[in-house]
Amino acid sequence: MERRSFLTGLAAGSAFVIARPALVLAQAAPAPAPAAPPPVFTLPKLSYAYEALEPVIDAQTMRIHHSLHHQAYVNGANAAAGQWEALRTTPIETVLADLSTAPDNARTAVRNNVGGHWNHSFFWELMTPGGAQQPGAELKSAIDGAFGSMLELVQKVNQAGATRFGSGWAWLVVDKDKKLAIISTANQDTPLELGAKAVLGIDVWEHAYYLKYQNRRPEYLAAWWKTVNWDKANENFKKAMS
Ligand code: MN3
Numbered sequence: 001m002e003r004r005s006f007l008t009g010l011a012a013g014s015a016f017v018i019a020r021p022a023l024v025l026a027q028a029a030p031a032p033a034p035a036a037p038p039p040v041f042t043l044p045k046l047s048y049a050y051e052a053l054e055p056v057i058d059a060q061t062m063r064i065h066h067s068l069h070h071q072a073y074v075n076g077a078n079a080a081a082g083q084w085e086a087l088r089t090t091p092i093e094t095v096l097a098d099l100s101t102a103p104d105n106a107r108t109a110v111r112n113n114v115g116g117h118w119n120h121s122f123f124w125e126l127m128t129p130g131g132a133q134q135p136g137a138e139l140k141s142a143i144d145g146a147f148g149s150m151l152e153l154v155q156k157v158n159q160a161g162a163t164r165f166g167s168g169w170a171w172l173v174v175d176k177d178k179k180l181a182i183i184s185t186a187n188q189d190t191p192l193e194l195g196a197k198a199v200l201g202i203d204v205w206e207h208a209y210y211l212k213y214q215n216r217r218p219e220y221l222a223a224w225w226k227t228v229n230w231d232k233a234n235e236n237f238k239k240a241m242s
Contacts, residue, residue: 039081043074044121046062053127053129057212058212066120076109077114083103087114092114093118113188127227128227128228128231134230135150146180153172154225161202168189171198171199180199197236200236202224208220
């Protein structure tokens with residue numbers, strides 16, 4: 001190769017190398033699209049691993065329930081916030097306490113998805129591996145006063161869950177008159193719209209138990225009490241009574 005053509009080739013090559021970043025910059029030049037507003041609702045992280053509640057609730061059920069079902073409610077709630085701007089700023093418990101404030105075209109989505117998000121966020125915190133085995137003194141004495149004994153409480157909550165037709169929740173609540181009561185709600189309805197405050201709640205949708213218990217909902221309910229986080233229930237009770 002003659003020296004002259006080598007230099008020519010080098011120059012051409014260099015020019016090409018230099019030209020490329022300029023081309024990349026030119027492509028990046030258009031202003032980015034305005035950022036979407038941050039989501040109003042986000043999936044809460046669990047304070048324990050998916051397998052931590054074994055053998056009562058299996059890891060696969062927990063993974064699907066949290067990362068897919070709860071995430072779907074979060075996505076639906078964010079979509080509803082696109083239809084109803086007030087969802088961005090109104091506290092979630094205020095929204096759920098009076099769904100009549102939601103516009104007609106968003107109310108069902110809010111009930112199902114914001115309700116589902118609230119119910120599940122509550123439920124995850126109410127379970128723990130190796131929690132206290134009994135409620136605190138204050139809650140225990142209120143339970144004894146209202147239902148006779150812990151055994152009666154468990155039986156009545158389980159009964160409420162077992163007889164909820166289709167999908168829903170069984171609850172121990174503090175009602176409007178500051179009395180303990182056992183209720184169940186359909187679908188993702190919350191105790192908030194009844195003016196009640198939840199102490200305990202159990203998800204009785206099939207997605208909560210079917211992989212392990214299939215159609216044996218009462219067996220799931222009976223086992224569930226081994227995972228209950230009584231410390232959280234005590235805290236819920238104190239807040240509800242204050
Ligand atoms: Mn569920």
